[in-house]
Amino acid sequence: MVQQTVLERGAHGIGVLLSEEAPHGHQALGGTVLPTNLGLGATFDPQGVQEAEAAVAAELAASGIHIALVSGLDIARDPRWGRCEECFGEDPLMAARMCEAIVTGMQGEHRSKVGHGGVAVVLKHLAAQGEAVGGRNGQSAVLGPHDLHEIHLPPVAAGVRAGALGFMAAYNDIDSVPCCANPWLLKDYLRDQLGFDGIVMADGLAVDRLEDMAGSIPAAGRAALLAGVDVSLWDEGFTRLEEYTDDEQVVAAVDTALRRVLELKAMFGLLPEDGADTAAIAMPSADAIAQATADGREQAKRMAREAITLINDGQSAATLDDIRSVIADAQAGPVIVAGPFADDFGCFLGDYTAPLPADEQSSVYRQLVARLGEDRVLLAAKPSDAPADQWARASTVVFVCGSTSERSYDSEFDDNGAAKAVTEYGATCGEGVDLSDIRLPWRQDDMLGEVAALTTAPIVSVAVCGRAHVLTDVLERSAVTIWAGYAGQYGPQAVADVLVDGADMSGRLPVTLPAYPAAIPVRYNDRQSAAHVYKDAAEPILRGFGYGAGSLAAVTFSEMHADTQSHPGEVLVQVTAHADDHGAAGAVNLFAHVSGGRRIPRLAMLVDSVYMDLNAGERRDIAFHVPCDRLRDVGDGQVQVTCTLDGDSTHTVTATLPGEY
């Protein structure tokens, strides 16, 4: 209707560009809900993400949408930030590969699907929003140019290389200069250095937020335009640019922005062609939407499975295998599903998600009932929901804890749609829901303590988290802990697949889990270890970035060696993987520590990651390609690099890069 109205009534017969939020799937009624990026990040599977995003793009295109606004650039640097769920994690290389996957999936190789079953991608947010002081959304990103380049710009560069047609300038400032009025960022870096040729859109109302800095709303619009913003979102500032019709700089910049938008419209056939008065635009068909949606659901299911991560097993008398046997034993006592999210669906979905139809909604409790029967499964969201004798008879407790970004209809929202105020048992994550205290909300640690006191049955905790909550108590009190970071609409199924059907877990933690609430931030790629620094928090890391105790943990590696000679410009690291008799799937990560430069090296950097699927007993050689440029950017003298497999110091190889930079 919008498109037809504009075509009929517009002066030039030009169609309108329709954009949709797509931070993790198609965020509209009936749309496919992928895991949030923090869930996708746990897959370490860019190829899988590319296929999933291609399906989402097909769904969007079938619905008449041209532009997808997709999170991907943000790096999770502080767990207090409510938008950590929109980050692929804390690692820049993995975020870069995922952004490449998004763009290639949605736009096709070399933009081949733009206007042909795909959509244009606007990657957000440019840049460094995750570095905001104290994890405070949209506040100052306090960092210097070197960290900016190493941590936050790699996904930007990857997005441009893949052909992204748009970038969204972020709310925050970087070292005092707001991203929406930062000519270095939006012009010198993005266009001149990277060669970007698409549109720059400002985040919602971000231009008007410059009023205090610029002195007035029109001056805010002018500052953003001249710095390189082509399109604003809801702002008054851009609508008042006509006040500058005598300002040649402004007129020229408006012309440039307009040209960019028209070029984008042309890609979608929104301009009249061959002498026609109006553009000829195909309207959405219900069949095409239904087919695309069905494909999208399959992808969502697959990515949910890959996102599930085993973060603790074997530290207690009962292992996951033991617990699976008990759950499978129809004669064993009941399985009690406990915790605030025991029968919750919304917690898996993340922010920006529209309600799903009732027949697509589920929960861990409902999935277990469906597979084990009503008699075997009891629900006790609160400990008091089940009587003491039931707790005593339980064979297993599944404690579903974490946080949720689900908005309720009585939530208050800010002008730009971010959540404003939350109430008890309201949203505890998502945009506008920063938390100072990153322990599990609503005293869930205490609740788990009460559960543990009521039963001797082993506890499997399922942590549904959009940020790196402190799970110290959870790990201590549970025989097994599973991280299910906002796994999307098939999250409950994926959890049940693991518990009931023995599905392997290939996920790895995309963020470092802190052990203490205020000994933060801790990131695997910091330059100094935080261990033994705080006198009240000697070991502030509970689980490191990349940790995953799933099937890959049983793969053995051998014959690791490095070769700096045969491939100019890269270090080639090779290793042989050998699966046990179960086979294994997941990513093998290579980390490097660089020495010999003029900068304090990071403790480690992820330098390559290979996703593999090994059959039972299979041996396979894996090759990691590490560009020397990346290492030399860190150490700019005679550089020595130590490569380590998955943080396991028994698989390490050291090489000296040839030549001096």
Add this chain to the structure above:
Amino acid sequence: MVQQTVLERGAHGIGVLLSEEAPHGHQALGGTVLPTNLGLGATFDPQGVQEAEAAVAAELAASGIHIALVSGLDIARDPRWGRCEECFGEDPLMAARMCEAIVTGMQGEHRSKVGHGGVAVVLKHLAAQGEAVGGRNGQSAVLGPHDLHEIHLPPVAAGVRAGALGFMAAYNDIDSVPCCANPWLLKDYLRDQLGFDGIVMADGLAVDRLEDMAGSIPAAGRAALLAGVDVSLWDEGFTRLEEYTDDEQVVAAVDTALRRVLELKAMFGLLPEDGADTAAIAMPSADAIAQATADGREQAKRMAREAITLINDGQSAATLDDIRSVIADAQAGPVIVAGPFADDFGCFLGDYTAPLPADEQSSVYRQLVARLGEDRVLLAAKPSDAPADQWARASTVVFVCGSTSERSYDSEFDDNGAAKAVTEYGATCGEGVDLSDIRLPWRQDDMLGEVAALTTAPIVSVAVCGRAHVLTDVLERSAVTIWAGYAGQYGPQAVADVLVDGADMSGRLPVTLPAYPAAIPVRYNDRQSAAHVYKDAAEPILRGFGYGAGSLAAVTFSEMHADTQSHPGEVLVQVTAHADDHGAAGAVNLFAHVSGGRRIPRLAMLVDSVYMDLNAGERRDIAFHVPCDRLRDVGDGQVQVTCTLDGDSTHTVTATLPGEY
């Protein structure tokens, strides 16, 4: 003995430069202990600090010392950092004025006292150590060049302007480049831009800490030397520079460093003169030391008094005046002195302090006994130390809480002297004592709750703090709260002066006090307000920077106006102060908010501060001089500045700076 031995046995008859730690007074047996910088910062009285540091310098010089290593450059940016106590606070302008005061006080105007009753100052630490990620000592300072210049370099520039003869390069890196191997910082900025001509000393073992970066210990020494370090402290790296005798760059840099050290020695007459074989050096005299020490004690007493800050009064039925009346009333019930520091002396002294003679030690309890008599004062460090009936009879409770940097003899220390491990009731502040949890240690909030439950008497809490602890519960449970941030060896006397003798409190908070433990950092000069950002910490500031409810709170101000024309290059803001019939002493602070630039302006910046002492009923005109350069550095377009007195929005004046930058 050292000096004589070197003179007698050295090859060239050159004396040795003796240096002493002087972060807050003369840190040696018998030395004068001033308030730590966080205490001195609360005075907002640079002139007072100058006089106090002059007395300390005289004491050092009388003892044969040439170089004082003095904290002053560090800015308190994160309360988790154990060295916050060494900062003058969170404001760069006040730190700059204090550094100027240190240098002028210790070296004299234009270095006139160097070698003539004063000492050479090595200001530490260069630079941005307070910006370390997570408040972790010596770890990466994550910030950009603009913040570096605005927040951390003003005290450096002020120190050079005042003639400082030395700077100590810090442990941390800034955006990956370690301060000890940062040629921009140590050469381009310090020497070329500022014109510094003294010595650069590396912090203890800081050079050797570069081993991982540089590849080896000798390479670490070379990197530091070539970047501009002249003198290292305990490092092996510098002792192995002889391995580079063929390296022309190294040889030239050693020559330069040596020349700088010899120039400094010449200032103290440590070189042989007039054809003599050895330098003629006057040896310390006991009389001179005694005289200097007596002067130092007077200064320490004065600064302790000025440091005491009233941070809560009048929110409860009993005001400070009421409580003073009760304390003065010999017929009233006993005064119970409670809390872990009720009878403690060390807590007032700060880190780096040598033990004082027994006859100089005191405590709040002992001071109250001395003034009120043993019968009126009871000690109950723990609530259970006094029986219930005594609590019931109490007329007043003085709760002495906070943290302490006192090291015990069983403390473990790191190679460089920093505290390594602390035990229950051990040090909770100081170098090497970073805390993740900034609530009062040892559950003092709970202890105060127990006290409040035992008595109906009004509670005066005295917070002895070296960092911005969370005092939310303290303020809520106490009728009156006094901040006594490590007020030095006369801290107990100063507290008793206030409680018993009705002394005025002129102090102001040198740091923002957070309301919640993890809603940090919050600084008055952040660019965005943290209010209503964290969903679990709506108002994260308990008390703002500059807050002080002492005698100045009763001064009325009128006729505030701004003048941008008559003094080229500055905004002149004038206001009339009118004291009530008690008179008032303390600093009046002028804050500015700038609009019209290309950077997000800070919420406020302290732009001038005038210390005044008003007689009863006195009216006085105060002039604030605000250099336009400082404002234009923030807003580089058409700049409008709004000046506000002491954060009180009723005293505000707005001016537009002439011209465009």
